[in-house]
Amino acid sequence: MTPGIRPLVAGNWKMNGTEASLGEIHGIRNGFMSGLDAEVDALLCLPATLITRAASIFSGSPVAVGGQDCHAKASGAHTGDIAAEMLHDAGARYVIVGHSERRTDHGEKDSDVHGKAEAAWRGGLTAIICVGETDAERRANATPDVLTRQIGGSLPRAAVASTTVIAYEPVWAIGTGLTPTAEDVKRAHAHLRAELVRLIGEEGNKVRILYGGSVKPSNAVELLGVENVDGALVGGASLKASDFLGIAEAYRKL
Numbered sequence: 448m449t450p451g452i453r454p455l456v457a458g459n460w461k462m463n464g465t466e467a468s469l470g471e472i473h474g475i476r477n478g479f480m481s482g483l484d485a486e487v488d489a490l491l492c493l494p495a496t497l498i499t500r501a502a503s504i505f506s507g508s509p510v511a512v513g514g515q516d517c518h519a520k521a522s523g524a525h526t527g528d529i530a531a532e533m534l535h536d537a538g539a540r541y542v543i544v545g546h547s548e549r550r551t552d553h554g555e556k557d558s559d560v561h562g563k564a565e566a567a568w569r570g571g572l573t574a575i576i577c578v579g580e581t582d583a584e585r586r587a588n589a590t591p592d593v594l595t596r597q598i599g600g601s602l603p604r605a606a607v608a609s610t611t612v613i614a615y616e617p618v619w620a621i622g623t624g625l626t627p628t629a630e631d632v633k634r635a636h637a638h639l640r641a642e643l644v645r646l647i648g649e650e651g652n653k654v655r656i657l658y659g660g661s662v663k664p665s666n667a668v669e670l671l672g673v674e675n676v677d678g679a680l681v682g683g684a685s686l687k688a689s690d691f692l693g694i695a696e697a698y699r700k701l
């Protein structure tokens with residue numbers, strides 16, 4: 448946690464969810480309507496097919512909706528892509544950019560992520576910029592260098608805290624059940640905080656830095672209580688309302 452920064456618990460459904468999953472979205476809405484919103488901001492980043500329906504379910508609730516990627520351009524001949532403006536039109540207010548699965552599956556580079564973050568702002572969205580080292584990089588003790596390179600290349604210098612979130616996601620911790628130690632998370636987030644301040648000045652002290660990678664209700668208190676951890680980006684455990692709410696409930700104990 449960071450004094451003065453309101454935490455954000457964000458879910459990322461990745462390529463999961465159909466009409467049959469709308470019950471979980473209702474469950475998340477009801478959970479946050481029953482007082483959890485006093486502790487934490489909430490967000491669900493959904494496949495594009497569910498954004499409009501989820502925005503309607505979350506209407507009047509404290510839960511925001513986000514997309515999982517956007518194109519750098521506002522429109523054009525880009526089959527299969529989606530613009531930030533289109534996500535906003537569908538009801539999204541956030542978008543994830545540079546998730547490691549996009550970097551791996553689609554060869555996205557830091558310069559691409561930089562363009563997508565600017566596109567997010569142009570479209571009226573908050574950009575969640577993802578960074579994180581692979582297992583090989585961790586074993587080579589290269590984590591600080593990787594984070595410096597990724598944030599330096601991905602973060603536009605015009606970033607402001609109201610529309611920028613950083614997510615630290617060690618690639619080896621995503622979907623594996625493995626997590627770094629609290630001490631490792633503390634070191635990585637302190638490094639990212641220092642880089643943010645170096646890159647954008649005092650504003651960097653106000654930007655939320657989320658931790659992502661195998662966050663569950665059982666480890667949420669330990670991970671979310673770490674200095675400079677301002678929330679979570681949750682994959683698998685966000686698919687079930689009870690698990691996602693269980694993670695957010697950690698803030699009642701911190």
Ligand SMILES: O=C[C@H](O)COP(=O)(O)O
Pocket residue numbers: 459546616620621622623624659660661662680681682683684
């Ligand atoms: O965006 C979310 C992350 O990739 C974490 O996924 P996970 O919670 O399934 O490990």
